[in-house]
Amino acid sequence: MQLFYHPDLDDTTIDFSFPPEESRHISKVLRKKPGDILHITNGKGIIFEAEISSANHKKCEAKISSKTTSPEKPYRLHMAVAPTKLNDRYEWFLEKATEIGVHEITPVICDHSERKVIKKERMEKVLQSAMKQSLQTHLPRLNDAIPLNEFLEKTHSGELFIAHCEVDQVKKELYHTLSPKEATTILIGPEGDFSPSEIDLALRKGFNPIALGETRLRTETAAVVACTTVAMINL
Template identity: 65%
Template structure:
């Protein structure tokens, strides 16, 4: 199934005009023409079956044939992950987490962070591409980059289970052992140098439970994927 993304489709839409870049991709690259059909998602849970009625590379127009809803994830997962020193590793995390199933992502800048800036437009495109590739109808929310300290203040109202995965000696529980199906979860994943002791203590003071992701010392992006898969797997049992 060929899936396209258009965030501006309303549930009652009858006709959609794609912008120039997407129109050119449909007509010139994919060589689609009048009468050809494909699906579109608005990233908000809806799939639309569409048929091309005007195959212009500058302005491709389609009519909506039908609409269906994709059930949402049985859980809500928010991962707050420090940007990695090598940007392509963070992009890999974004792609794979979207394929597995994630609700929200926040890049957090920590005491030991080596990368302190990101390219949100680039990250958004990766999320969109991964959503389409994995045939999902929900686009994960990408929040603005925020400092660890500010994130602690922002998340005081979070009403789900909160965990921090770190490498220091501590009374830590296995993440897999504490997860419950159909719950709202927030997990903190630190930078290559791990969270600082002060950050760990601040997180614990704000209700975050220290957890371990296993015996191996994992890279930031690997730890984030292990956490994402653990939450997804806990909802398949």
């Protein structure tokens, strides 16, 4: 099954049209024609089945014939991850986290961050593409980048964890610390790790230090390992 994305569809939608870029892809690249069936998600847990009524490269129109609601995952995962120096590494994390199952992502700017500006529009497209490719029906929420100290001042529900590389603290493996079916927020730092003051602030705000294995991982690898661990504990 090939999945398309249209954020404006809801329970009341019957007839609709795709934007020009998607219309061009459907009619010119995929060579779809009137009468063909498409599957579309609104990124909010619903898959719509629709029949093409007009296949034009500027405006492809369709009519919904049925819809199916996908169940929510039994947990909720919020990943707060520092942007990597190279954009493609962070985009790789976004892609894999979407495939595995993440609900919310916040880029956090840290003391040691080499990249302090992100291209949110580009990252949104990466999330959308990964959602469609992996046949997911829930689009992860991507928040604006925020300084870590501001992020820590916000209220976060559920279990709170910070993965850091300091060796003078006792850290439990994430897999042995997680509770299934819980809301979870995990902090992952930049290539230079969190600063001691950032770690201290996170601990004072209720974040528990965790380990993600015996080796030192890159930022994006650590984030994917954390996502996978949460998904596995909820199988």
